[in-house]
Amino acid sequence: MRLSLLLFLAATYSACSPKIAGLNQGESNTESISTDDASAPFTIVSLRVEADSLVAELQYGGGFRTHEFALVSGGAATKSLPRQQPLNIIHDAQGDMGRALITSRHAFDLTPFRDPARDMVRLAVEGWPERINYPYIR
Numbered sequence: 001m002r003l004s005l006l007l008f009l010a011a012t013y014s015a016c017s018p019k020i021a022g023l024n025q026g027e028s029n030t031e032s033i034s035t036d037d038a039s040a041p042f043t044i045v046s047l048r049v050e051a052d053s054l055v056a057e058l059q060y061g062g063g064f065r066t067h068e069f070a071l072v073s074g075g076a077a078t079k080s081l082p083r084q085q086p087l088n089i090i091h092d093a094q095g096d097m098g099r100a101l102i103t104s105r106h107a108f109d110l111t112p113f114r115d116p117a118r119d120m121v122r123l124a125v126e127g128w129p130e131r132i133n134y135p136y137i138r
Contacts, residue, residue: 040067040093044127045103049134053107054123060091063098067091071108074126077115084122084131085113110134 042060049055060067074086089108114136115121123132 039088040091040096042069042089042091044089044125047125047128047132049110049123049132050107052109052111052136054087054110054125054132054134056089056106056108057103058089058091058106059101059103060093061099062093062096062102063100065094065096065098067093067096067102067104069106069108073113074124077113077121082118082120082122082133083115084124085134086124086126087113088126110136114138 040060042058045057045059047054047056054071056069058069068091070090070092072088072090074088077083077085110123113121113123113134116138119138120133120135123134125132
């Protein structure tokens with residue numbers, strides 16, 4: 001009886017834990033991930049654009065498992081000029097309950113968020129108070 005209860009609880013836990021597929025530590029992705037997924041808490045320490053990447057220094061609690069981050073659209077770009085693209089950074093802590101304060105650097109590809117009619121987009125990243133200019137050559 002105890003064994004079947006443990007197996008049931010293990011299966012339920014693994015089925016309910018949020019996953020962001022296809023990412024390794026230090027790697028970033030812009031694939032479609034629902035913003036309804038539970039995102040573990042983190043703090044954005046700094047953000048900057050380098051070429052076609054959004055470079056983020058992120059701080060979070062952990063220490064026992066690999067943490068994964070992804071950059072996703074927060075909705076359609078505005079019609080104002082220059083266009084403003086809302087973005088969200090999603091954090092999957094893999095259930096890590098460690099208390100170490102970790103700071104890591106992540107680079108996210110910005111090319112999917114370009115405006116084909118313009119040579120700049122302003123990025124509005126959730127949790128960051130300032131808009132960031134993303135200039136590029138069309």
